[in-house]
Amino acid sequence: MLSRSDDPVAAALARAAGLICDDLRALAASNPVVLIDGCSGAGKSTLAARVAEEWPLVGRVQVIALDSLYPGWDGLDGGVERALEGILRPHGRGKLGAWQRWDWERATEAETHAVDPALGVIVEGSGLLTPATAALGDVRVWLEAEEPVRKRRALTRDGETYRPHWDRWAAQERAHIARDDPRSLATRIIEIP
Known part of the structure; x- marks a missing residue:
């Protein structure tokens, strides 16, 4: 097994977490909002976990993955809208x-989770950086990685569950990029090998 220093992806994500923590310190806010976007397999969840581990501010941080909000395989835009209305606007x-977890097996909403406006929040997921969400994010991150690498990582992570849905999900990501230009909305662009 590669150590973080031997793994170029882990090293890039560690550097990115450090930069994001520097950005958070510079804000001097007690409850900042970090938005992490990028296509599937780019490393969003791993980066969010790293930033949460290294959270440089007093108090805990709330981490929310859009994977828990997307209403199914055709729900990229729907998940982002749910995050905007239930998490980002109230927090702002x-x-x-509050947000409701999407139960992927039952294809319905499940339990509700509260979001404390006094605490910082990290929201991560494909499709997240839009003009509406960017206006509510203090640190906005776009992760850039080549599709073959992302696809290999995503399918290794999620296996056969994801394989039949890769193309339709990727089409939604491409539509998001064409419509919203998330890279231009980011305060940090992180290249992942």
Whole structure:
């Protein structure tokens, strides 16, 4: 097994987490919002976990993965809208937010989770950086990685569950990139090998 220093992806994500933590310190805010976008397999969940581990501010941080909000395999835009309405807008107004987990096996909404506006929040997921969400994010990250590498990582991670859905999900990601230009909305662009 490769150590983090021997694994170029792990090393890139570690550097990215350090930069994001520097950005958070510079904000001098007690409850910042970090948005992490990138196509499937780019490393969003791993980066979010690293930033949460290294969270440089007092108190805990809430980490929310859009994988828990997307309403099914055709729901990239729907998941982002759910995050905007249930998490980001209330948080930005200093109000308690809430989101419902999507139960992928039953194809229905499940339990509800609260989002404390007094705490920082990291939201990560494909499709996340849009003009509406970017206006509510203090640190906005776009992860860039080549498709063959991303696909290999995603299918290694999720296996046969994801394989039949890769193309339709990738088409939604391409539509998001063409429509929203998330790279231009990012405060940090991170290249992942």
